[in-house]
Amino acid sequence: MEKTQKSTQQKIKVEHPYGFPFKPYQVQLDLMDKIFETLSKNQKIGLFESPTGTGKSLSLVCSILTWYTGKQKTEEQKSQTNSDWLSMFDTTDTNQAMNHNKQIFKKRVYSSLNSNDIREIQSNLKQSKSKCTNIQYLLERQQMNLQTNRDEHIISYDSDQEDKKVKLKNITQKAKSLSSGVGSGNFSILKQSAKDRQIIFCTRTHSQISQIINEIKRTEFADQISVVPIISRRGLCVHEKLKDITNSALLNEKCQDLTEKSNCEYNDQKLTDIISDSIVDKVHDIEEIGNLASSLKICGYFGSRKAMAEADVIIRYWFSMKLITQWRLFAHQIQSKYLIVHQKLLAIKSKNIQVIYSNYDNLLAKYGSRLSPKNHKYLKDIVKVVVILNNFLQKKLNNPNEIEQDKQEVMNVMDLLIETDLYQVDFVKLYEFFEKSDLVRKLNGFIQSSIKLDQEKGQSKQNIQTFNKSVLYEIRDFIRILSHNPNDGKMILNLSFKQNQQSSIQYLCLNPTTTLKRILDQIKAMIFISGTLEPSQEFNLLLKYVDQDQISRFNCDHIIPKQHFQGLIIPNYKNIAFDFRHSQRSNQQQMTNLCEIILLSSQNTPKQAGVIVFLQSYGYKQQFLNYLKQKDDIMTQLQEERKIFEESQDQKIDVFQEYSREITKNKRGAILFCVIGGKLSEGINFSDDLARTVIVVGLPYANSQSIDIKEKMRYFDLQGDQSFKGNDYYENLCMKTLNQSIGRAIRHINDYACIILVDQRFQNRNIMNKLPRWIQSRIKEIKQSEQDLLQDLQQFFKYFEE
Template identity: 25%
Template sequence: MASKDFHHPFQPYDIQQQFMEAMYDCIERGEVGIFESPTGTGKSLSLICSSLTWLREHRRKLFDEALAAVTVDDDEPAWMAEHAVDSRRCEMRHMREEFEARLSTVREKDSKLKEGHAHGVPLRKKRKVASNDEFSPADEEQYVLDDHDDYTDGKKPPSGQPSSYSTETAKLMEDLGMLQQKRDDNSLHLLKDLKIYFCSRTHSQLSQFVGELQRVSLPPGMPPEPAMSAEVSEPLKHLTLGSRKNLCINPKVSKLGSLTAINERCMELQQTSAAVEHKCPFLPKKDNEDAVLDFRDHTLAKIRDIEDMVEVGRRLSICPYYASRTVTESAEMVTLPYPLLLQKTAREALGISLRGHIIIIDEAHNLMNAIEGIYSTHISEVQLNRARDSLLVYLQKFRNRLKGSNRVFVTQVVRVIDSLLLFVTRLLLTNTTGGTIDADELLCGKGVDQIDLAKLIRYISESKLARKVEGYASHVAQLQKTPIRNTKETQSEHDVPTLAHIQTFLMTLMNPSKEGRFFWSRESDTCILRYMLLDPAVHFQDIVHDARAVILAGGTMSPMDDYRHQLFPYLPRLVTFSCGHLIPPSNLLIRTVATDQAGPLDFSYKSRSSAMILRIGQALLDLAPLVHGGLVVFLPSYGSLEQVASCWRKEALLTKLEDIKQVFWDGRTEPAEATFKAYSHAVSTNRKGAILLSVIGGKLSEGINFSDDLGRCVVVVGLPFPNLETPEWKAKMQYLEDKARARGETTGAASREHAENVCMRAVNQAVGRVIRHKDDWAGIVLMDQRYAQKRIREKLPGWIRESFPTESPSHLRGVTKDAKRFFDGKTRS
């Protein structure tokens, strides 16, 4: 039986073909799948080709079904039925071809502009931005709260605003007439259907993915005409979504640097109270609707990354952040970073609906941590005091002008802050340094139990209270020439109004207690209140429920049990796929060093004595001379790395290592780029190679390429278990035990399993750094007796487990002999 053609730009390897077929079937059945494909096995192209092949085939099916749905009366002759079908076919083709022709015209224009630019012709005159664009009028009227229209209590949203849009976006889109589909643009009728949302952690990873997209050529989403070649292709309609920080083209705003500062200034420039000359000149408006539609066509005409989107926006003098809303419906594939997909409020702000679409999340080994991070938050005593002081200054000025619900709500905000400060004051009087707290304890102030928190949070958001209070406080401080910032605050806290932090923290107080826990800690004579999400499934379930299919992909997804229990406990079936590696088994040496001449090697926290540290160093002295190239050593933590460095220096063992190879250290404060650059230079210029000592989960354990001579051997010392004695980890473990008990499972097994999975996922990420392509080769040495346990070894990726010999030595002497044979054989060949 012939293999399915996924239109891969190269002849796919067997493991790539298996990956694409498994993923195609997962999408076809509308399931959730976890797909593991090691680095160097062409994961990105496999994801692209399988998903887009399914999408184009699905569109062809819809085309055929649309034609089959054409009906005529039973008593009409056959030729009339054929004519009706032909007419429908021609109409649908004409609509598609008209749109394709418009995009083709844009491509031609882009090509001519690029050619002209190469000969010194400017792309387009730059739009002049008024020098007084800074929004800082002296008139204090701007800080007065508008009369509050409490429409949310009446359950009636603003006119024309769909629930999928945020208020600010809906206003812009309504002004443009886009919510009412003001212009009759039938050419998009066929395009508003199923699409693929591809998500990764960073914009740099997305840019690499976009580069892979440009390699692929796909057949059209409609069957070609009989006279046309079956080889005809149709360009992909792709859109890259990003934050304001990545897409803002207003120099007065983008220069602010941080995401939160840019967001705040952007929204300031949209306020109705802002004078026309102070509003952003690039925002979509009724009088520049043609530019918005031009932006859509230019974006879809070519596969563009985030920098290209910014350039198109500058060329057309239109904001890419807001203009991209008009492109989403027409795109077949949308690429976006984690926060824009995982955070519900971000999806709403972008007008993204996931209903019926395909979701692919790459680098998904971090997914649970990302969800927990997005929905966890903290607030400090410093912020609480500052927010209270700013509110009191504001009230002193505008008290007589606050009427009705404005006065009630502002008073309630002060009362809630007083309650939080009262709790913090009581904590600071105790001798403890931290612990868990109940949400009810935070709201024990006078009359706070009578406040409707949901209603108060809506008010803070809709009234722009945080921005107005912060703005007035800054205005007063400027007039008095007094600093408003507190030196204890971090830069990120400077960027957003303090009341907005408090609003976010208050939102967590409405969460069910089983979802998360509240903690407090004493830090530098102040108190920090934290909320930590414990159940990532709660916030990811909406995505799974809405999407047709969800694919989690990564180079290292093992061990996968955590995803089943913590992210998808409600699913009866979960597809899992782990493919092998392209390298032959002879290109990988994998061994465990469990013992040496002094006995078992155990680098656990309790066993980490000076004697054990010296034995680890002695083992490296035996291995290092065998490795021709770079030797990368990972330790469990920066604390253990510093302990090792101190011990080896004291006992002169470090001098012996440096006689073999130059040694580099990944310190807490040293910039990772500089360390890696120096190490790389030493490997490439020094015949003896170099040693790099780093930390699992540290700056050099993820996203760094140790291909070829940069990583001919990786040694993992110990297991990087998290500190299970912290209040946060105790709460997480207790939560997992409670869930397991509800499932009728053995007490203690679930929490131990999770701790081991977190540990081994970090190990797997580290060891995966050294095999980066099909011709690469390296040795992997796991140095700790616990790696010999079957339970731990089974948590390694399949391609590494398969490379373990059935019988292999675990004593240092035997491992050293095997390593010598392996490295000698590779250097001779």
Template identity: 25%
Template sequence: MPRLRRTEFPTFPYATPYAIQIELMRRVYDAAERSKTLGVFESPTGTGKTLSVLVGALSWVDDRRKARLRGEKLDDEDEDDAAGTKPSDTNEPDWLREYDTKRRKTDADEVERRRGARRAELRARAKAAETRVTLKTNAEKRLREKIESTSTTQRAIDPHTAEENEFLVDAYDSGAEGAREDLRALLRDDEEEDDDEDDFSRDEDEALRPAQQIILCSRTHSQLTQVIGELRSTVFGGKVAKAEEQVAAAAIAGRAQLCVNPAVKNLGSAARINERCLEMSKSKTTAKDKAVKACPFLSKRRRALLELKEAALAKPMDIEDLAKLGTTRKACPYYAARSALPEADLVLMPYASLLHADTRESLGVKLENAVVIFDEAHNLVDAVYNSYGASVSLEQVRDVLDMLTTYVDRFETRLSASNLRYLKVLTNLTRAFVNVLQKEIAEVKKSAPEKRLTSLNDFLFECGQDTVNMFSLRRYLKESKVAHKIASYGERIRAGHDASWGGDWDGVGQVKIEAVGGSKFAVAPDPNANPRVSAVHALTSLIDALASADTDGRIIVERDESGTSASVRFILLDAASRFKRVVQQARSVILVGGTLAPIPELVSQLFPELNAATSKTVESSAHALKMFSCGHIIPRDNLLPLAVPVGPTGVSLDFTHGARSNVALIDELGRIVLNASRIAPGGACVFFPSFKYADDVYERWTKSGALASISAVKDVYREPREASALEQCLRDYAVSVRGDGAVTAGKPRGAVLLCVVGGKLSEGINFKDELGRLVIMVGLPFANIADAELKARMDHLDAGVGNQGRGRAYYEALCMRGVNQSIGRAIRHVGDYACILLCDQRWGACGTSASRTKAAKALPDWIEQRLVVPERNFGEIQMRLAQFFKARTRQS
């Protein structure tokens, strides 16, 4: 059957898209249409990447809908076709083919009619609910004002009569009492129409659910919020009133992000929030003798939950919008979002929620026939590693052992033989972990290494637990949910509620009841008082990891710097072994990013069976790999990348690990920053390989006077290690660059910001326009090759026939990905301009501009093509720098 194709995209919200935007939309469209395609598409930040991806993917969804209405047979509609067991249409008579087309068209018309009616109903009900809630809120406000205004004003309390107050009758006013009763009736309005069903979703015809879902993932919720903003600018997001094209979108997040119950969200850790939510969601009563009541945002809120779900589907909302609406309507945004997921055409979620199989399953995310798009995909390999990593400390396993022992002692006579058997295995395993980690601390006196690497099997043998069936134990923990019960009971013991507890699992101890916004919520204990809940889940995650194949990962046992504590950590070695589950289930998988280079290494990490080193298109028996890297929309002259192999006094810039502490080299770097700061306007971002080296350089510049010289030209700021101080640092930097601070010759002085590759400022922060006119990269940020985790991954990649060199390629790719992310902070839109100084002789020696070094070839194409290597000395660099900014000043 013919494939759908599209070369023009009239739904793009701007009149004339750039050629590279059209090409990216076409690539995304084709990858979605061709089942089992793996797309890897690089489009620099500032080129409208996210908007192009959305329009390309949603145009495909819309075209598939229209093709069904025409009666066309699509590749996902006939299982016999997919299996290759049905005869070709060419062998069928014309009348039969015409009948099939007519039948498909009739069926599609009916589905589209019902689906359209459903979407129209959603929008109408959402609007009606909004009106009703507004009226109800206003009425509630008026009643509260009436109560307040008609209540007797309290007199000042005489300290001599205070002890008699308990005998004083409460102030009474008939008007106020009537208002109170009206208010109580108003607040009961939603509850009276509810029932006790768990499932608050309407029973919808399965045929009304979207035939295809687009699942778009990014690293952070803030990035997904930006996606929602882009969606709203298109017809698919409702900008133009074309109901048949508007999509239903669902933003998925965890309880920690979406919970609006103060008693739960203030618990602090995600583990405790999850535990409390699960307990409160199971409770069906609000009786006063319950340790924890049912959640007032979930229990008996069926109508409000339905309305919140429908509002989420009626128009695109990010998680902040959803949480605000949930608060207003007193309904749980987390469960409303989960309920909306099956009906959504577009699902937005963070990497972690999709990559981990158990999390994906718990959310109800279905990958079958879905197109999965990973935005900002340069982080994807690390995200897979992090999703399946696990770590537990000595303090945590001690806590778990204590909770296990207490739990078994209390319930031994009430537990089944099977439960007792597994709990005994779990207790012995936990005790073995405690013994190993205690022994590790004792080794500090023998000058043993702080970190050691071992295989999974060897670690279990060391613990004396090599006969334990980890697969069976993992299944028991998952199916019995005993970890949840142990954690709940352990916290109840700490909260002092055990004496009166009779075996009811509906909650964790509470301290008091506090009125919040007219409703009562259980107020939790101090979130810092008990970290034991997270300890149980940390151990469960480690056991889950220990059930992996021995070749999939390694165990790292390490002591802290003080030598007083130790931990055991599982690291995943093979990202592809976990990512392939996504690839196998999804219709297509598309990786998109502003800076994916070096792309071949990214592909080899996630799709090792496909060799991307020599071709833009790779076919295998199961999948087709399509790669595309586009240029930038900025004029060629708006970016000047310069290799800087030598400094102003002729010192060679050798920032290799063994040479970079040379005082003469650090002083030369100071002269480079000073000279460049005198020429470049606005802000300059200097990226160092590590925080330690940045500290060493800063200390030397302070002693040598270089810092004072630079500060005389521009204000100098340093990236803080603490995330809490980052916002203030950026605010101060922006003030110095844009004005409101000291000025020189009537203009803002500008500023120099000392940053670190891999830090908060090297990714996700936009230094557009004057905030980033100059970027200076100091050396190449290679990781410590002796690090146990890095070495284990490199050795794993090198293992096997024909794999020699893969470990080194991975090591170099880590470095270059950090470089590319950092230097990409500056150019953010079509009119932006900046200069990049690559300070290291490894970028190219003077006079070698005709050839490209290995590092230069790993740059994104649009930067590498512009790279200039000086013919003679630093004077040439300084001249080019001055000419560049002089030309840009004339243009502006």
């Protein structure tokens, strides 16, 4: 009997599905089942929507790591069976064991190289007529060939031999890392071989990276895997003269300059090996890595990047997707307005064109005779591109038929290339030269040394051409864009006739399908997961070349009970229809009715809670608040109910912190006026009392006259897909922004909130269908204005009082 009592008193560890730290809710279990099934079936794409507050980050982590560790264990067991590792530790014959150990390591080195790698090594050894068969020798020989005495600004890139040389170097470096433990008696190499399979979590903000790390720490997988977060230099730099620089671009510049000159004492290879090993040893969050770097006086930035090779999980910002060539599994947490990959403008400014031209010309003049013929040609081609683009812009600005008024023009990429006679340039080769010759570093070094020399000579500062290194990257990236399919985008000319403003050429990507296809060809799977994935029709166009059997789709219901959410649509009030389109939103009777709805909602929301009012733009927010202040009676009553806060565009004051303090610390009600699509509509958690009532005013349509919006709409109209036209794109852009704002209020299973949508257009079935599905099933329309609104609010909040 006593034994029974003791056993029941002992803490029993309960194992939950997918290593979840507690018993998952059914919606979480459904989501994890679907993600695990997608990976197990080797499907290529996963599109998952899980509402904000349902624990999707933890569900994503647990399902993927369950799949990952399970598969990893199976393969390790196979490897152990095939290689008979236990024989290494046989002490009956030490010499025989050591010889066997060497053979095992050698076998492991070669087994980690594919057949093409081995043929490349063998071919190179035959050509050099060397009898040596040691892989290490090949690496040393390659390095010796590179270490020749030459001017540091001379470009030694050989386009004909570079591909082969880089391939050999990569192979031998890989072999070196695998074989470094041979004969040393240290068997740690078995655990340190480079990963051939990795999980990459891409998020959009610093806080989301921390969230993923903390979720991993909560699981049983924290002791089984290595996790490396990748962030910028800020927070990880330990150099006394650099770490306090707040400007990221300037910090990057200074760091790169020190690194190129090997003058950073904190970025020594042996030192970064130490912190790299520490990072992969256990799961660290960003702050812990920063503290570790500070205590060890070792660069955390380069240490964490070195640790990437040995990481099971890498967590980084989503815009680093260009590094995806290393990736094997891509878990992408996205915000709704980032559904389309690489949909952005890339610009090159006229002033920067002139800066580059003058310095390229100087480099050619000084070193032109010492360059190889091909390098000389490529450098001249870059100068040619820069000069022609500069002349093209100047010609546009100097056209006597043009009225001197700022304007924008749109051109097809091929039309620009034909008009400027650049269509014959091989931009693919040119970009390759730019990258592999290390041109940015060498040209930057040349420019800086020229500036220093001029200063030493005491020449006038007016004659010294200064610039930011990012200018060089502008040219490089623009050349990369010109190497793409010219039908995938448009050129936008921003012509400015004002003295203090620059003209520019911008590239607008219209079709990211090519980029996405290139990514998908190099990875195992891509998972998109968001709280507001809908509307998602763009994915159908992006993935039209992917077999539909390779795409998995799933939409979760919300985790909260149905009575914890109330959605209300108010299309009219006191017989006046609400229409907040630009031409109608200044109607005074409409604004008066909106003031009354805000007051009524505020009076019937719990006294110590918060009310959020989302308006369409900063301009209209200010216009409405000015009007509200003129309504003395309403303003007085509103101020008696709650303290008023408003989001500002410059954000000199942390209004969210002040608003939160009023509710959570001072225990007083507050109301916050902010903007849909503004800083407070994304990534901010208005949980619990911070948002018991959310009022959304109008639909946040983008400016239809914006040139990039017009070109995107025209592009979709010309695709001939009747299910998705330009207007669908325009409407979806609006609804994604709206859905993101709505999702701020409900953050966990016990949370509750009332969402009020004010505009007659919310009655439109097409608009309703683009709201998150969990909201669609829980929303109703107010029929009798004031009376119905009052009754619905009182009944909803009364449930929680009881």
